[in-house]
Amino acid sequence: MSDQAATANSTAKTGQEQAVAAWIDYLNQARLDRLIRTFRQQDVHLAAAVGSINDALLEINKVVASNRGGTKGMHGFIAEVAEVGIGNARDLIVGQEARYEWVDDNGPIDLLRSGVGIQQKFYAAGGRFGLGAVAEHFARYPDYIANGNRYQIPKDHYETIRGLLRMSEQDASALSRSAEGPSFRDWKRVQEFFANGAVPFESLEPAHLDYREVQQGTYRETLQAEEASVRRTYQTRRDAAHMASRPSIAEAAKATGAAAAVEGSAAFITAVLAKRRAGTKLSDFAADDWAEISEQTGVGFATGGVRGLSVYVLTNFTASPAAVANAVVTAGFGIAEQANRFRCGEISEVEFIENAETVALEASVSAVSSLIGQAIVPVPVVGTVIGNTVGMLMYRTAKESLSTREAAIIAQYLEEQRTLRAQLTAEHQELIDELNAALTTYLDLLERAFSPDIGTALAGSIDLARVLGVSDDEILDSDDKTLDYFLL
Template sequence: MNDFTKFIKSNQEQAVASWLNYLNQIRIDRLLSSLRQQDENLLSALTSIDEAVRKIDFEVINSNRGGQHGMHGFIAEIAEVGIGNARKQIFGLEPVYRWVNDNGPVDLIRGGVDIQQKFVASGGRFSLGAIAEHLQKYPDYVKNGGRYQIPRDHFEVIERLHSMSPEEAGKLLSRSGDGPSFRDWRRVDAFFQQGSIDLESLEPSALEYRQAQRDAYESTMTAEENSLRSTDQSLRDNAYQESLPTLQEAASAAFTAAAVEGGTAFVLAVVAKKRAGKQLREFNQQDWLDIAGEAGLSFGKGGVRGASIYALTNFTATSAAVASSIVTASFGIAELANKLRRGEITELEFVENSELLSLEAAVSALSSYVGQALIPVPVLGAVIGNTIGTIMYKTVATSLSKREAELIERYLDEQRALDEQLAAEHLALIEKLDEGMSNYFGVLEQAFSPDMQIALLGSAELARQLAVPGSEILDSEEKIHAYFLD
């Protein structure tokens, strides 16, 4: 593979990695945006509850509005506004309720719909008696689109009783006072038999009758806050789950990477054939088989690359640029391992080439990472960074290679000259040592000769060889007589 082909493939690989990183970043950004929005949603919802509590305290409790028997009605109206708006705001929707507060025919307005709220337990009519009185005073209220809102527990009983036939009511309803009675059914049936209103004109409040009482509203609103926090956590959990990597996205990443790498290999193979001197119209069957083989192999590699980068970037703390370089180095080392098994390269060549592949992959990763940081445009920054980094690396590597070769050659020349000099000196020393040892052994042989005269002369010579002063050597009869007799 020539430098140009390696350069193109390196850019293509880092482009794929940058694109996969962009996909991951989109999911992360979407999650962070959802969480920030949910922070605002929760704050708005809790604020609606807090404002409702403050309004109940100030406008109802402190002023004793409605008195002992009517206070709960005003509490219910304000609480309905606060809770109804909060339940919308927790999902990021606009508030829908507005409290009219003018003692007129309308208590609340919800999205343009007039609502009259009735929280009445007296008379055992589940607030229907209060509705009947309101209809007598405002007979066109329902015709004009108005609706009645009653406690949730009242509505559930009315809905159940209204669905019963007289026979069912007679058989099923208790006459002992435990639960709705047949008398309750008759009251509900009589109300709807009048024909002035139907069940569709009624709706349940967010509150039960007991929850709007003076001694219960605070715990009711606290429970609603807890419910809102629970809903908020569920929404956050859903946003997190939606931001997680998926098998479908991984498959899409693998296929896209495979298509890009396979397409790049196809183009490069065609270009290589044309550079060899063949025109496109001259391509034969073998040429196209060669091109298809290279493209198919690269398609497979691209699929592995895409899936590997997706996994590394999503399930480990690895950047896309580094992940792509790891895959590239792995492919290269695997190819070198095959060559080593086939005996095409030595173990030393395998190690050296593996180190070189890893170095080039690291340079590519660092260049792409820096380029993407300096040019925060998906794909473009990585490609520009990789291009500049690769060119700089090749230039410096080539320059260093020439200088290193010159230094190594000069070092080898110096070593050869030094070896020759030391070898000559060593040989001269050995020869001198051999000569000295030969003389020494000759003198030593004379010194220990059985012939006394030869031994005497040999001993004197040995003493001279060992640098004994001449005055101390017994080499004459006079010196011997003087030494032993004087």
């Protein structure tokens, strides 16, 4: 394979790896974006729900201040306004449209809920749980139920009526009227009311509140409790959204599978192209060729799976950018490969260190290039791939240029060292020759200076003194100098 083809394959591989990492990062970001949108929507829902309750409270305050309905009828108006405010608040807090509307025209309909008319009957007089008031209204408006409208009574009254209606006479005979519950007489009244079928039980529905909760002295506490309930619902839904946005095993499996498929497919294509570049036609592929391709594809699938899972874990549990997480994984794979080659004796320790440094450097360049590309081209995956491609091409171009320059510098350095070594060798030999000559002369002078013959020793001593730099005035080379030196 040519160097150009190898560079192209290497760049394509790093681009594919960074694309997988960018896709995983996009999945993570999309999940977080959904969470943020959900939080914002829930904030809007909470404000609307609390606003509905506050509007109801203000309206009820007006009813109380004006003494509307008097002592007996005021609680009916309180119940109507509270039903609208609470009903809409419970719809709004879960993101639904407000369905309730207060009619307030003293007509046959008190409320509207999604277009359905509702007549409220919050009566306790007569011990009939509001059924007497329902009968009176139905007598005035006999087409009320046929027109699709409904009657609404306090929630506790509705539960009591339903229990009595379903109760057998034998069980009802054991009832006794007390503050704790209805009596046998109440049971008979309920049975008789629904026996004629004029007002079926299905036309009744419970209100959101009990009878006692809409009295003049309790409505504030009731609405405050409802606001607290709405806020609890808000927090519950917020917690549920946060839990739903957390990394999951299913999403990790999705990322792992996709990464394995991409890297395995890329490995298959690369292996086939390598065979084709070597001159083997596709139709001439032998069993050994396909076995080699299958092995490389399997390694690609396994590597991709590990990469996908690792990047998913790193980006979600260590807050690492996807490009950096992929660089860590890529460097890990590369160093592990070099370590295996070192253990098998294919490379030396120095080569292992150098190769590991190169692997880490290339992974870092890929990560930085991908981050820059994503920032410049803020399109998921596309920006990452473009940044990686441009960055790696620039890096390899610079690396090749640097390698050529380094080779020239090294060759020049070696030539200079060779010339310098030859020069120093010649100078060293000259100094050795001079030293040998000087040493020979010196030894000859010593031999003569210490000769047993006095005349020879005297002449030798004079020559040695001159060689050692003694001035002629100080050398005793005549009788006069000798006499002067010893006698004077």
